[in-house]
Amino acid sequence: MVKITDVARHAGVSPSTVSYALSGKRPISEETRRRIENSIRELGYRPHAGARALASSRSNVLALVVPLRTGIHVPVVMQFAVSVVTTARRYDHDVLLLTQEEGEDGLRRVADTALVDALIVMDVQLRDPRVPLLRSLERPSVMIGFPGDAEGVTCIDLDFKAAGELCVERLAGLGHRVVALVGSPPEVYVRETAFAQRVVQGFTAAAARNGMSSSVHPCEAGPAAARRVAEQLLREKPALTGVVVHNEAILKPLTEAFVELGLRIPEDLSVTAICPDDLAASLRVPVSSVALPTAEVGERAVELLMQKLNGRTVPDATLLTPKLTERASTAPRNVP
Structure with a gap:
């Protein structure tokens, strides 16, 4: 021993x-x-x-607060959770997973006990009501995501605004002039979920900068919803030649729907996505994509917490630079 x-x-x-x-x-x-x-x-x-x-007067337990609200894609959430748990074990800490939609009450309930040493908070909203409480707690915390006002809290995430811009810039570089963003389910935008809002900001800003016609289309999960959005786009945007997808659950059925409706990818329609690499690479036509760095974000969130627990100063904001991997789904615009 x-x-x-x-x-x-x-x-x-x-x-x-x-x-x-x-x-x-x-x-x-x-x-x-x-x-x-x-x-x-x-x-x-x-x-x-x-x-x-x-x-040490510690429990050696971290809380991972991830309310499983409607519209959340659970498989991606679990990738973050696995990374947090794996990294926490390297520091001899366990993880308490909190999935109920309890808001401030849930955070306070956990923080007021000796159950956990620190908290990681996910599914961050632009006007997140938990932020003032996190500022006031004695226990260290890290948010995976950026609220609109991030002063006084420690945040880490992919730069989703830059990710949206990167997808559009690639399509612009290939000559596409009419593009659409097929995004998260409507309730995600209603809640002003931060990462989804920032993708829209980046998408629209880059499209305007390049003089492109653009539109945003929230989409429920499931093949039927994906088919309806594909039909709507072809009906309302006959000149459409580029699509950005930010909705992991419908990437496969959406691309299949476009093909069933007579479009060839990438000859008639170029597709980019913000999604896990393994999903993008697994499709019949592999999709050019910005990867979600779930493993890196989860690992670095835990590392930031451990540094805070040990009294060290950490950066308030950690934004990971997006990288786009080219695959078979993008090509120069086919000009008749």
């Missing part, structure tokens, strides 16, 4: 320094902390959870 003295010897530090790194009771240098964390991983050291919690 690996002991704390074994970790200390492997890292070239004293046992007390290892203890400080685990408990956060005293500051240590970043280089020393990295050596200790590497030694813990290499040796497979597992601190006694009860003793560590008692010594």
